[in-house]
Structures are given as structure tokens and as C-alpha cells.
Amino acid sequence: MSAYAEHIKTICSRFDKALEDNNFESVLVYSGQPRVDFLDDNAPPYRVNPLFKYWVPVTESPKSAIFYRKGSQRPTVYLFQARDFWHAPVNVPEEEWQQHVDLKIIDDLSMLTEDLGSDLEQSAFIGEDFAQPVSDWKVKARNPQALIDHLHFHRSIKTQWEVDNLREANRLAAKAHVAAKEAFFAGKSELEIHHAYLGAIDFRESQVPYNSIVALNSHSAILHYDVYDTVPPKQIRSFLIDAGARYRGYCSDITRSYAYEEGFYANLVEAMDKAQQELLSEIKPGVSYYDLHVSMHLKVAQILSDFEFIKGNAQSIYDKGYTSAFMPHGLGHFIGLQVHDVGGFLKDDKGNSYERSERHPFLRLLRDIEVGHVFTIEPGLYVVDQLLEEHKDSADINWEKVDELRPYGGVRIEDSIVVGADGNENLTRDAFKELGAE
DSSP: OOHHHHHHHHHHHHHHHHHHHTTOSEEEEEOOOOOOOTTSSOOOOOOOOHHHHTTSSOOSOTTOEEEEETTOOOOEEEEEOOOOSSSOOOOOOOOGGGGGSEEEEESSHHHHHHHHGGGGGGEEEESOOOSTTGGGOOOSEESOHHHHHHHHHHHTSOOHHHHHHHHHHHHHHHHHHHHHHHHHHTTOOHHHHHHHHHHHTTOOGGGSSSOOEEEEGGGGGSTTOOOOOSSOOSSOOEEEEEEOOEETTEEOOEEEEEESSSSHHHHHHHHHHHHHHHHHTTOOTTOBHHHHHHHHHHHHHHHHHHTTSBSSOHHHHHHTTHHHHHOOSOSOOBOSSSSSOSOTTBSSTTOOBOOOOSSSTTOOOOSBOOTTOEEEEOOEEEOOHHHHGGGTTOSSBOHHHHHHHGGGOEEEOBEEEEOOTTOOEEHHHHHHHHTTOO
16 A cells, blocks of 8 residues: 555544544544735635645635535545636646545635535535635535644644655755755855745745745844845854745745854854764653653753853753753654644643643644654754843853854754654654665
């Protein structure tokens, strides 16, 4: 049986259980459609419903839908192909997935409702419903949270087909990262580096899974920086790039940091890379991701001590809360159909959730690690003046050393990991190794 055949069999089983547990006979998953801007007739780039592309690798066909009846083991895909002379037709090549579904081509949503008849009224609807006629459809429930929680909890365990797609997404992004690195060392501006990234993989900006972070010098301290200066700085010091790619709807998310010259910052990057790889060795089924996050803070604390940013040992630096000022974000997150994939707070498929950590409120993943989980590991260290204000009177902090780092901004290293029973796969580093780049 092929990887996709196994995948859709698993998805059918997951939907069967979710529908049974929540008293639904069937579900209609709507792909979504573009939403025009306020007081305008233009829409931003369309993003498909993740639970639609969970079934089939179709990401550019708005107004399509998937109908699935509990126990049928075979979904019906209503693929919308508009009769439209304004736009290019959606190209859906012949692929294996079409052998595992009942495919029906429609050019009007009334064809879907007529085909489903009374089955529509008995179905749970999952998707956006801001526009007619979808908003007027009579269904049993719209986006029932209990059903969605059930599906999201189990989505965290990736099928082999999903891992294969994530692997390809990392290969694409690694290739683009290499081009961006070369542009950085050639003295290019942030915008030129961004163009080099996209050009290396023939992507439009709307095709990457999130706004790429292309940050030179102090911009690296802005965690979601996406401005892109058009002129390179007079003195180039550092480069942080956080950028990914998509393959068949699955995402990659890679961060690398580079020093323009040898010295203080290059040593800091090396130390962070070493700490990140130590964290990777701690990933095992049964380990709490929260404990892994705390381990990361202790490693960042050790770097803060070793580089004389802060007086004290790693434990005391963490206990006093200093690491949160230098490393404010979470260690990582699930990744898959979405960059920040879902289910990180769910305890079970009944919707019971972990409370956000008061000490680490920005951590997106609190579950114990399981075989089949795919998540990122992305430790960092930054000079964020807003966060340092709380410690402005601290005698423990070496402010001259902080000032030395400030022009460089910060450092972050990020890989995506597939958890295995007998060892893990590093999708990101493997992709770079294939290119001879790491």
C-alpha cells in the first residue's frame, strides 16, 4: 500500500471516531474562498482550510469541498472549476489521490447542494462561512468545537505521507536558505536577500507559509521582523533568516544566524548551535515538551554566563527570571499543515486542555512527546530593550556586554524534528547535508 493510501485510510479512521464520539453521521469540509478587503473588490492571497488539504493535496481550488460519511472509508471531493474568462483555470494534475476519492467537478455550489440533498442537513460543517450561499446552507452544526478538538488532537501524529511532504518542504527551504546566505555575504540588502530566497525555488511571495524574517544587524532582535530594508547597512555585522516553504500544503520553518566576520558574534552563534544540538539529543517519547523548554532556558542561561552577560551560574540566572528577558519566545511548536500546527495544548481528544504556563506564556506546546510528533526546536538569545527594562537596576547584568550585542540584534537556530521510537529524524539538517551546506 502506498504512503498516500495509508494516509487517507488513517484520516478516514480518525474522522470515523471523531464523528462517532460527537454524534455526527457526516461532515462537509469546505476549502474556503477569498475574502475581499474592506471597501474593495480585491482579495489577499487565498489560504485553503487546513482540514481540506489534510485529505487531498489541493491548495489552490477555492469553493471546493469534501463530504465524508462515517464508516464509508471513501470521501467525495467536489472540485470547483469556475467557468470564468477573467482568471486562469485552476490546474489540478492527475495524481494518486484521485484514485481514493469520488471526484465530482462542479462549476456552481448549487451542484454540491443538489447532489447532497438531505445529507447536507445532517452534516457537521467545517470551514469559513462568511459568504453566500455557504452561510445560508442548512447544516446540523457549524464548526463544532468538540469535533474540531478531536481531529486536532490526533493531527499531531503525522502519517508517513505527511512526513514525506514535510521532508520535501525542508529540502526546498534549505535550498533557498543557501541562496539567501550567499546574498548576505555578497553584501545585499534585506529585500535583495528576500528576492534571492524566493528566486532559488521559483516561489511567489504568497507561496511561502509565512512572512519570511530577513533581518540584518539589530533587526535580528525583532522577533517577527518583516520590513526588508532596500539598502544594505553601511556596516554589515549579522544576519538572521527565519523562512520556510510549502510542499503539497505542508510547511517548513527554518532559522539560521550568520556572522559577517569572525569574533564575538560568530562565537555566540556557535555556542547557540551547540546548545540546540544538545537539546535535540534530549528529545525522546514520554519527555514533557515543557521540561525541554526549561532545559533550553538553562542552556541559554549558561551562554549568558559564559559570555559574561550576567553574573551567576545557569540555575540562578534562570531562577531570577533573566533568561525570559533574553529569550522570550517558546522553544518551538508543532509543524505540519500549518506552520504553528494545532493541538499543542490539548490533553486528549475530548477537548481538555493544559493551562498556559504562567512562567512561559508564549510556549505553544505543552504535551508529552510522542512517536510521530513533528515540531521545531528553536532556542535564541536577543537584546530586546523593552524586556530588559524590568532589570535596568540589576547589578548582575553586564550592561557593557549587552551593548556589545545590541548592534547584532540576536541569534536563533531552528530545526524541525520527527520523533521516532528508536531515534529522531532532523528534517532540516538532513536537507542542508544533502546540499553539502552543513
